[in-house]
Amino acid sequence: MVENFELSPDKLYRKCDPDQLGFRDTSEIKETVNIVGQDRASKAIDLGMNISYSGYNIFVLGPTGMGKRKIVEDFFKEKAKSDPTPSDWIYVNDFDNPDKPDAIELPPGIGTQYQKDIEELIEEMQTAMSAAFESEEYQNRRQAVFESFKENQSQLFNELQEKANKQNLAMIKTPSGIAFAPKDEEGVMDAEEVNKLTEEDREEIKENIEDLQGQLQNILQQVPTWQREAQEEIKKLNKEMANFAIGGLINELIEKYEDYEEIVSHTKQIQDQVIENADAFLPNNGGEPTSFLEAISQRGDAQTSLMERFKVNVIVDNSDSEGAPVIFENNPTYANLIGKVEHFAQMGTLRTDFRMIKPGAMHRANGGYLILDARKVLTQPYSWEGLKRALQSKELEIESLGQALSLISTVSLRPEAIPLDLKIALVGDRMLYYLLLQYDPEFSDLFKVEADFETEIEWNESNQQLYAKLIASIINEEKTNIFDSSAVARLIEQNARIANDTERLNTRMQDLRELIVESDYWAKQNNRDTVTKSDVQKAIDAKIKRADRLREKIQESILRDINLISTKGEEVGQINGLSVYALGNFMFGKPTRITAQISLGKGQVVDIEREVEMGGPIHSKGVLILGGFLKGRYAQDVPLSLSASLVFEQSYGGVDGDSASSTELYALLSRIAEVPLKQNLAVTGSVNQLGQIQPIGGVNEKIEGFYDICKMRGLTGDQGVLIPKANVKHLMLRQDVIDSVKAGKFHVYPVEHIDEGIRILTGTEAGELQEDGTYPEGTINALVKETLEKMANRLTEFGKGKGNQSE
C-alpha cells in the first residue's frame, strides 16, 4: 500500500446535497423547464424560425434521446401562436383539361364552406333539373318538336303513298326496308298474277316502281337531316330549361363568393357544364341492364359522373386552426410528404380523378412548420429528393413516384402546383449532418441553420437548480408520483455519472426520463406515494442488472480461472490492464492481463495485437510511443538493442485506444529491470514519450471492473487501481467502492508520471537522473539502463563473433 498517493473517499464521488436544492419534494416546483443548457441550439432555432429568407431551414443535430424534437416543436408552437393562420387550398376539376386539376387558394374556413355549398348545389340542381324536365311545359314542347318531325316525315310518305295508290302500287314494309308491289282490287298481287300481266303492263309497273323508289330514296335521305334538326332543337330546349332551372341557384352562389374570383369562375363553369350536358338529367327509363357492358355504362351513369366532376376536394383545411400549423410527420414516405394521387379499381382497371388527390405533410404544414426525422427522410426512397425539389422550387407539385421516375406511361393526373412557404426542422444526429454537408451540395443552401445540442452542461449551482426544475417538469409531464429532494439529488448525481464527470451533467433527456419513470415504478411497487432516493437507486441497479449478462459471464470466467487474472502476488513483465466494453448504453470495465517479453534486437517494440490485425491504429500509436520513451530515456549513450513484444493476453476481439499504453510500459520496464509488479493492482492511463500519464475514458467503469473481481475473490486490503491524475475529476464511483475505500480495503491512486506509477507497482523508486548521467543504484531506471547496456554489449559481441566467423 502506498498511502501517500492514495485518493481519499471524498474525491471518488461528488454528492448533490438535497438540502441545497431548496425544496422538500417536486410538488413545490411550479416553474416548467423544458430545456437546460442548450443556449447555442436555442439561439439557432430562434434565428431559423424568425428569419424569412429562403433556405433558412433548421437542422437540429445531436445524439438521440436529447429531446431535440420536443424542444424544436415547443419553439415552433410558441411562435406559431402569433403567426397568421394559413390559407385553405382546394382542388377542383379543370373542365377543359381534366387531367390537370386547378388549385384554388382561399381564406381559412372558406374551402370547406365552399365544398359544402357545392354539395348542396349538386343536390338542389338535381331536384331542379328533374322538376324542369318533368314539367308539362317541357314535355309538351319536346313532344311538339317530335310531332313536327314526324309530321314532316309522314306528310311526304302520305304523298308517296297516294302516288303509289294512283298507280296501283302498294307500299310494303320488309324486314329491313320498304318496297313497292303491284296491287289490284283484291290486294297485293303475287308472282303468279304478275306473270299473267302483259309485257307492256309489267314494263309500266316496273317504271312506276323505279320512279317511286327514287322518290322514296329522296325522302329517306332527308330523314337523318330532319332527325338531326329535331335533336338540335331538343338540345336547345334542354339548355333553355336547364339554364332556367339552375340559374337562380348558381347566381346565389356567385353572389355569396363574389370576392373570390376563382370560385366565381368555377361556379360559372359548373353552370356551363350543366347546360351543355342537360341531356344527362333527362329522366331515364330505369330499365335493368341486360348485359355486362350495359351494367358498366350504367355504373358510370352520365348524371352522377357529371355531378361528381363539380365536387370540391379540400386539400388543406384550416377552418379549425388558430395560428400556423406545426406538423411532425413520423413516417415521411414520399407520398406522405409530397401528397399522392390515389386510384380506385373499377372492373379491373385503375381510375382516378381530382377527388383522389390526397395531401402530404408539406400541404398541411404549408404556411407553418414541419418537423422531420432526418434519418427517416433519408432512408425512405426519394423522400429526400422530393423534399429538396419542393424547397428549391418553392411549390408543391403532386406527382406519383411512378410518374416522377417515368415508370408509368398511362395517363394520370398532374395537379396544379401549390406555392410553398414553410419552415422545416430536420432532426438528426451529428454524423448525418456532417455527411450531408460534405456530400450533398444542395444541403447547405436549403438548411442554413444548424442547431447543435450539447450533450452535457456544467454542474454548477445555478444549473443544478435548473436541472431540478427540468426533472420536476418531466415528472409533471409523465404524471408520475412526486419525487422528494433526495431522489432528485440522486437523479442529478446519476446524470453526472452518465456524463462521467463530476463537473458536468448529462443533458440526454431520454436517460433522465427513463430513470424518472422507472423510479416511479419502483416507488409504486413499494406502495410509496413519494419517490425516494432508494427508488432511484433501485431503478439504476435494475437497469444495470437487465443489461449486464455479458459482464457477469466475463466475471464468471475470471473467477473460474478461465480468463487468467491475478489479484495478488507479484510477477515480472505481467500487469493488470483495464478495458471498457460498451453494449448499447451500458458500459462496464474488465481487467485484462498484459505481458511483455524482450530479446536482443534493433530497438523495436512489437505490438502483437497489431501484427495479427487485432489492434486499432490508436493502440499501435500508443505502443510506438513506448519505443520513443525508452529511446529518449535510456538510449542516449548506447543503442537500444532490444526487441520487445507486448500482448493483451486472452484477447479474442479487437483492441483499440491508447488507455493501456502506460500499463504496457510498466510491464516492459518490469521485464527489462527484472523487477516484479504487484498483481493486486490494475492500471489504466495513456502515456506520452516523456512518461507523463494522460487521461482516459470510462475511468469509473474500469475501477469498478477491477473492484468487482477483487471483491468477489475477497478484498485483501492492498488491492487498488492506478488512474491518471487528470481523471480524478471524472470519478463518480459506485457507493460500494467508496465504502471499501473508506474501510481501507481498496485504493485508488492518481498518477501523473510513469515514475510514480512504477514506484507504486514495484515498491521500488524509479530513480532520478543524476548529473553524471546515471541513476541511483537499485532504482528501476538504473536496473533498466544497466540491462539495456548489457544487451547492447551482447549484441556488439554477437556482431563481432559473426564477423570473425565470416572471415
Added chain:
Amino acid sequence: MSEKHQPICVKRILVSLDTSTHSFSALKAAVELAHHYEAKLKGLFIQDTALLRLAETQLFYEIGEYTAISRKITVDGLTHSMIAQSRRIMRVFQKLVDQTGVEGEFRVLDGSVDEVIDHESKKCDLLVIGKTGTNPMKRPRLGSTARALIHLGKKSILLVEEDANLGYPIFVLFEDSSLSWTSLETARELMGPGEKLTVLLEESPIEEFTNMKEKIRDWAKEKKINISFQSFKAETFGRFIQKIKLAKTGLFILPYMLSPLYKVLVEKYLKEISLPILLVQQSE
C-alpha cells in the same frame, strides 16, 4: 242494370309482335295485363307469306330504311331476315315474361298477317296489338292490320301506340248500352286504389244525360269508387280529345258496338289518341 253486367273475362291474351316500337309497347302492356288478370300470354310472330310470294317477282326491290339504298329482294334473304326478326322478338318476349312470372308461350306462324291473327284470336279473350305496325308512315295512327281487326270486331282489342303505357287516368266512353256497362265494370276492375275513373257522357238530350249520370253515380256509390264526369257534345268531342291527345300513360276504354253517332266520332278521333285504347267486346 249494372248488376247484370260483368267485366270482360280475360284468361288468355294474344299479342301480335313485330319489330316496331309500337309492337314493343304492346308487348309491355300485354304482359302487364296478363299479370293483372293472371292470364296466359301468347306471343305471336307472323312470317308474312304474302311478302315471300312477292319476292318471287322480278319487280320486287326494297329501299333500305336507313341507308336508302335500293336492293333486290330474294326469297332466301327475306326468309333469313324474318327468322332473325322472330328470334330477336322471342328473346324480348321471354325476358319480359320471365321478369314478371307470367305464363307465356311464343309462336312463329306463317301466313297472311290478318288471317293468322284472326284465326289465332279465336283462341283468346283479349288481343293486344300495336296501333301501327312496321309501316314507315307514322300516320295515320291506325295501321291496316289494326283497322282490319277492328272491323272484324270479334274480340276485345287493346291498341297500343309507341312509348304509351298502361296506367292512370282511365277514361270510359259511355252510352246506355250493355257493352258500356261491361266497359265500366272492366274499368273498375283495372282501377288502382284511390284512383278516379272519368266517364265521358254526351250532354244531349239533357234528360237522358241526367238520367245516365244518376245511374252511373249510383253504380259508383255501390261499388265504392271515385268517378268524375266529362260531358261533351258531338261538336265538342274533338276538343276533349285535343286535351288528352299527348298523354302517353293511361287507358281509354270504349265499347265495341256503338251507336252510329259515336262510331263516326270514334273513327274520326281514335287515331288522334296516344293513350292505349281498349275496345271492349262481349266475351263469347
